[in-house]
Amino acid sequence: MHHHREAVPGVVRARSFPLALLLAASLLAGCERGSADGPGTSATGPSGCPAADARARAAVTRAEKTDVPWNGPTAGPAAVPGKTLVYVAQTMTNPGVAGVAEGVREAAGVIGWKVRVIDGEGTPAGIQAALSEAVALKPSGIVIGGFDPNATSQQVARATAARIPLIGWHAVASPGPSANPRLFTNVTTNVGEVAAISAQWVIARSHGHAGVVLFTDASIPFAKHKSELIKRGLAACPGVRLLAYENIPIPDASGRTPREVSFLLSRFGTRWSHSVAINDLYFADAAPAFRAAGEEGSGPPFNIGAGDGDPSAFQRINSRQYQAATVPEPLSLQGWQILDEFNRAFSGRPASGYVAPVHVSTADNSEGATTWDPSGYREAYRRIWHK
Template sequence: MSYHRAAPALAALITVVVTVVGCERGSSTGPGNPSEGVTRAGCPADLAKARSAVRQAEKVDVSWNGPTTGPAALPGRTIVYVAQTMTNPGVAGVAKGLREAARVIGWKVRVIDGQGTPAGIQAALSEAVGIRPSGIVLGGFDPNATSSQLARADAARIPLIGWHAVGSPGPSRHPKLFTNVTTRVGDVAEISADWIIARSGGRAGVVVFTDASIPFARKKSQLIEKQLATCADVRLLATENIPIPDASSRTPQEVSSLLSRFGSRWTYSVAINDLYFADAAPALREAGREGSGPPFNIGAGDGDPSAFQRITSGQFQAATVPEPLTEQGWQIVDEFNRAFAGEPASGYVAPVHVATAANSGGATSWDPPGYREGYRKIWGR
């Protein structure tokens, strides 16, 4: 065969080889460059959108975009924080921020732990109403399960503020809340799913962990599943419903079962709370899985210190969508101050953020800059 006759065939072969190599490199989703390269996934448009959204959410050089005006600090108030369970790191993190802000504004805070059971939460809220405080925080539980206690609080004219109490941020009429402090559940769910789509190059086998007993959590997991479904090559393998109070006892056995059922097809996980991955780690380790390997896990909420530690050390968690827990504790104090002054809620909702080993800098929480100074200026403190 002459050179001139062979050249077109050789050029075609080179083109095929380059194309295949390019696709394989793009499909590789290692920690170094999870959201770059060419992909053969069946959702190119959604993959491009996911990569863009994740890049934006991973930024850490953000400015405070919360309220800049409001009433000056009112003195002598007492706040009771009723916690769904203080074993929930998100609930505990907000309590920490609430106490910090209360010291600055000059208020007292008392925390009552509902122990994670309906009876315990009802008893805790009954105790809180009996104290007759200036305000009560509903920390991470469904207010509809405490209707009689809420009616007593309303009769006593005690303002209520929720944290993750209902599905949306802002004031609520049913149940009656001055405001509900949270990120937008839809934003958290979407960016969590987008991270999986982006990091996997649009090809993943996913397990979702949720707590269907909490309406907020149930809605979040449903929205995650909806967003994952936008990419044809992302497969939802299973949704595991494990109540948060039972996570330490049930998660390890469920993870072992999932490994047996799906094996190497299970490449990603997303949970409505980071704590599931602390409980999953022993079972994954026992099965011989590497801490920095699949399944790659993202927590769709909270971002407690242990989650950041797992992410930094590459131990069975790759990312989290952290709530700015301390900031939200400060926001709750500011919202109560507005309620006491007869002013409306601020309407502020913190934007979503994705924390990874690459952008967290060894931190143990997402603590965005500027809010302490902003609230101090408003309060005159």
């Protein structure tokens, strides 16, 4: 059966459910799949959380600004010649991981280094084998691309013993250097800010009345931490209810997400008004199920990705096809930053400490772009490296 939803922001309509389904939903409340309680009783009246709503609207307005000047490093060591890097990817099917790898390649061409990418293919064994191969190659440095170094502790120990510096991308929860696991630095936006603005976007978009499904990959500590912070942010508004907390590993997303979305649509109906995912790719995989159910591409549910802002996410947003917003990582910039951080490591300098600002991209502010990057970083890094 096809369900038609009126695509009015923040409007959540009730629907009758069989008694057995309601009883089953109540029994599931509080488990990992989330509470089955619906959103507030009225989405057309006053905000479900006036103070939190006001804060959310102000934060989202700031984050949607596009005229963001370069606020990263403008000084540092000149390029050290003749270096080689290995980029070990959690899986190149993860658009964020692949996007950063492309940024690393681009920057390596500018600085004059060689880069090899090894795909861990999304499995623990594959990632361990990929990092083992990387260490055996004896490169100048290794990138931990989107996976937990603690899951490869033996390989990390071998790299450390061989004095091969490691730099992570989304490898640990916080940006900057890490003592355990030992990373020269970890390149990422601030996960707390990303999680907060994602939750605030839902609160502001719904005027404090929403039923939310949250998609995560609990096998990746970084992603699990992000989703827990999103849950905390949503809880700031009593009118926002977490309907389900869906744990779908990224390597399994293409197979599992369509089935889960179909189930959630039948379970929650129009109570499901908004979604947040720790990675945009979930909405690429969800789109066929939404389409098959007769859902409008412009929503509801109104979907926001809390990373990574790959081109396909922008295409869905710009065409209003089952995604309304993303909190993008500046993937190309972060690839360039990784090169700069390695250059600092090779030069005996500390990490730069730079953290890219949080941003929200929508169809209204992306102007048809398929990526997000602050301006000026390429010129700044070129000036640093080629004094």
